[in-house]
Amino acid sequence: MRHLLKYGMVLLAGMAALLHPAYAQDKGKVxxxxxxxxxxxxxxxxxxxxxxxxxxxxxVTTLNADNKTDLQQSQMNDxxxxxxxxxxxxxxxxxxxxxxxxxxxxxxxxxxEFDRQISSTMSDFTSVAGTVEIGYxxxxxxxxLLTEKNGxxxxxxxxxxxxxxDPYTLDIQKGFEERMAKFPEVTIISQPAMQWExxxxxxxVSDQLLANPDIDIVFSHAAxxxxxxxxxxxxxxxxxxxxxxxxxxxAPVALDLIRQGWMQVEVEQPLYAQAAAxxxxxxxxxxxxxxxxGEYDVLGLKSTVTDEAWxxxxxxxxxxxxxxxxxxxxxxxNLKPPATPVTSVP
Amino acid sequence: MPPRQxxxxxxxxxxxxxxxxxxxLAIFSATIPNYFQPGIFANVIxxxxxxxxxxxxxxxxxxxxxxxxxxxxxAALSAMATGILFASSGIGMGITLTPGWLxxxxxxxxGLAVGAVIGALNGYxxxxxxxxxxxxxxSSYIWVRGLVVAASGGRSAQNLAxxxxxxxxxxxxxxxxxxxxxxxxxxxxxxxxxxTRFGRHLIMIGGNxxxxxxxxxxxxxxxMIAFVLSGAIAALAGWILxxxxxxxxxxxGTGLLFNAFAAVVIGGVSxxxxxxxxxxxxxxxxxxxxxxxxxxxxxLPAHYTQVIHGLLVLAAVLLDTLKQTIRKRLA
Numbered sequence: 001m002r003h004l005l006k007y008g009m010v011l012l013a014g015m016a017a018l019l020h021p022a023y024a025q026d027k028g029k030v031x032x033x034x035x036x037x038x039x040x041x042x043x044x045x046x047x048x049x050x051x052x053x054x055x056x057x058x059x060v061t062t063l064n065a066d067n068k069t070d071l072q073q074s075q076m077n078d079x080x081x082x083x084x085x086x087x088x089x090x091x092x093x094x095x096x097x098x099x100x101x102x103x104x105x106x107x108x109x110x111x112x113e114f115d116r117q118i119s120s121t122m123s124d125f126t127s128v129a130g131t132v133e134i135g136y137x138x139x140x141x142x143x144x145l146l147t148e149k150n151g152x153x154x155x156x157x158x159x160x161x162x163x164x165x166d167p168y169t170l171d172i173q174k175g176f177e178e179r180m181a182k183f184p185e186v187t188i189i190s191q192p193a194m195q196w197e198x199x200x201x202x203x204x205v206s207d208q209l210l211a212n213p214d215i216d217i218v219f220s221h222a223a224x225x226x227x228x229x230x231x232x233x234x235x236x237x238x239x240x241x242x243x244x245x246x247x248x249x250x251a252p253v254a255l256d257l258i259r260q261g262w263m264q265v266e267v268e269q270p271l272y273a274q275a276a277a278x279x280x281x282x283x284x285x286x287x288x289x290x291x292x293x294g295e296y297d298v299l300g301l302k303s304t305v306t307d308e309a310w311x312x313x314x315x316x317x318x319x320x321x322x323x324x325x326x327x328x329x330x331x332x333x334n335l336k337p338p339a340t341p342v343t344s345v346p
Numbered sequence: 347m348p349p350r351q352x353x354x355x356x357x358x359x360x361x362x363x364x365x366x367x368x369x370x371l372a373i374f375s376a377t378i379p380n381y382f383q384p385g386i387f388a389n390v391i392x393x394x395x396x397x398x399x400x401x402x403x404x405x406x407x408x409x410x411x412x413x414x415x416x417x418x419x420x421a422a423l424s425a426m427a428t429g430i431l432f433a434s435s436g437i438g439m440g441i442t443l444t445p446g447w448l449x450x451x452x453x454x455x456x457g458l459a460v461g462a463v464i465g466a467l468n469g470y471x472x473x474x475x476x477x478x479x480x481x482x483x484x485s486s487y488i489w490v491r492g493l494v495v496a497a498s499g500g501r502s503a504q505n506l507a508x509x510x511x512x513x514x515x516x517x518x519x520x521x522x523x524x525x526x527x528x529x530x531x532x533x534x535x536x537x538x539x540x541x542t543r544f545g546r547h548l549i550m551i552g553g554n555x556x557x558x559x560x561x562x563x564x565x566x567x568x569x570m571i572a573f574v575l576s577g578a579i580a581a582l583a584g585w586i587l588x589x590x591x592x593x594x595x596x597x598x599g600t601g602l603l604f605n606a607f608a609a610v611v612i613g614g615v616s617x618x619x620x621x622x623x624x625x626x627x628x629x630x631x632x633x634x635x636x637x638x639x640x641x642x643x644x645x646l647p648a649h650y651t652q653v654i655h656g657l658l659v660l661a662a663v664l665l666d667t668l669k670q671t672i673r674k675r676l677a
Binding site: 037038039040042043164189191194195196197198199200202203204206207208210211212224227228230231234235251252253256260 | 379380381383385386389392393396435436495499500501502504505511514515522587590591592593595596597598599600601638639642643645652
């Protein structure tokens with residue numbers, strides 16, 4: 001009887017543990033190395049990664065590098081010593097963090113690259129929208145907007161970059177200018193907003209409006225820069241739609257600007273899908289089993305896993321947000337996380 | 347040297363930064379396409395408003411022989427407080443007041459109070475606890491920025507109340523009203539420094555704190571006021587910054603501290619204290635703004651703009667050093 005009672009208690013405790021929400025955390029701890037927390041995309045990525053990984057059984061601890069490469073390297077060293085199940089890295093600097101990735105993998109800790117692809121060394125998984133590809137999507141939209149405004153792909157575009165020391169903005173610029181190169185009638189003026197600071201973007205726009213009053217489109221590399229750009233347009237007496245405005249990353253402020261008529265296009269980085277993809281494959285990553293190339297459905301987006309020189313990579317297409325689809329709840333800028341939990345890929 | 351020639355030279359040296367500004371504007375106007383136009387000059391004045399106001403507070407503390415590295419973060423906190431309370435998008439609460447114009451004094455008072463409290467804390471630690479001003483305000487620079495990030499959660503507040511935005515949009519003689527706030531500050535505080543007992547005491551304390559104390563000046567009280575003023579003025583700069591950008595982001599104002607230091611030094615304020623006048627600081631701010639505008643119009647590759655900016659600032663400071671050398675020889 002005493003044994004029966006004992007086994008019964010153990011069984012009950014086991015069942016209680018399974019029913020309790022904490023059961024989802026029993027697969028272990030994963031560290032997310034976020035590059036900064038002064039950017040709405042990055043802030044959103046923290047909550048998205050924590051939410052999706054919890055759904056598949058992992059707890060997440062996030063470390064913020066404040067956009068400092070050396071700090072992120074130190075954080076990587078510290079985390080390697082803690083031996084987590086995996087490290088999710090959104091690198092401050094794509095190349096400088098490669099040795100840290102190698103050190104983690106040498107210590108048997110899988111490394112996942114989030115949003116910022118490191119191609120100079122092997123990683124266990126990479127989930128990106130593709131920063132160069134964001135530039136491609138932006139170029140397509142600029143071509144469409146210029147045709148709409150001027151009858152053909154001709155005109156003047158002011159490209160407000162982020163900090164010129166950040167490879168993220170340089171990649172977008174690369175993709176954008178690569179696709180715009182075949183349109184010689186388009187003049188692109190590029191200026192950096194130092195340290196991604198919004199008032200610097202506002203200053204650039206107000207100066208350029210005087211030097212180049214015929215600017216057709218202001219394309220900023222982040223939504224918060226567009227807010228300051230719009231403030232400068234408004235201060236210069238412009239009305240919504242008089243100068244087209246577009247930017248990239250899909251932050252909530254951009255969606256507000258689209259609703260107000262100031263912004264025509266926001267190129268979205270599919271934040272939720274990028275984070276969900278990591279959660280879907282986390283069991284395989286931790287178990288170090290092969291991730292099969294092919295097409296996968298990530299939160300309704302058709303995404304492709306390919307075997308690259310730097311490891312398996314899932315690319316999730318970024319979408320162009322316009323006034324026609326701005327209220328689509330799948331855009332992370334609407335801050336409506338998917339209701340259906342993600343499940344691990346078998 | 348004949349007295350007349352000496353007088354002319356002293357006048358030039360006293361106002362060297364203004365001559366430098368004129369020379370720079372002339373060179374840029376002649377060499378950079380589209381620079382020479384009233385709109386660009388209005389932009390230079392408008393873009394100087396935030397940095398100008400911030401530099402006033404910094405200059406007061408430096409003239410008093412101390413340091414305030416927290417001004418940039420205080421400005422950011424004031425901007426974020428204004429954004430969170432009175433912006434309607436993002437994390438903005440969109441508080442409305444009746445009548446609508448009340449938002450202007452209310453937001454200003456809140457911003458100034460935030461800055462004054464941090465300034466008072468800095469002052470208390472430096473004056474009463476006798477901690478080093480550099481360390482105390484460096485710590486404030488870090489924790490206040492951290493507070494901005496924590497309060498905002500990394501998100502931004504946008505779409506500021508129209509009655510506040512009015513100050514950034516409405517122009518008088520082609521210049522936005524926010525720029526007039528900066529000009530009024532310079533006029534007011536220049537008068538304070540030149541014509542009031544407080545201003546004179548501040549310069550005396552900066553020149554020799556012990557001598558000022560022996561002369562019966564209430565050194566602690568004057569210094570405390572200087573720190574509170576520095577915080578409040580930085581908060582005013584943040585309030586203008588929020589109006590200018592129609593809200594606030596967590597990194598708003600990043601980099602302003604170094605430009606404010608450059609403007610103060612170019613403007614002739616000695617980092618050792620006891621020397622300096624605010625009109626020169628305003629000229630320094632206008633000079634930096636002219637350089638920034640020139641860089642924006644030159645269409646240089648993005649990677650080189652920081653190098654050019656730094657070198658131009660260095661050139662301005664070198665000229666200022668040359669001025670000090672000539673002045674010493676004259677003396």
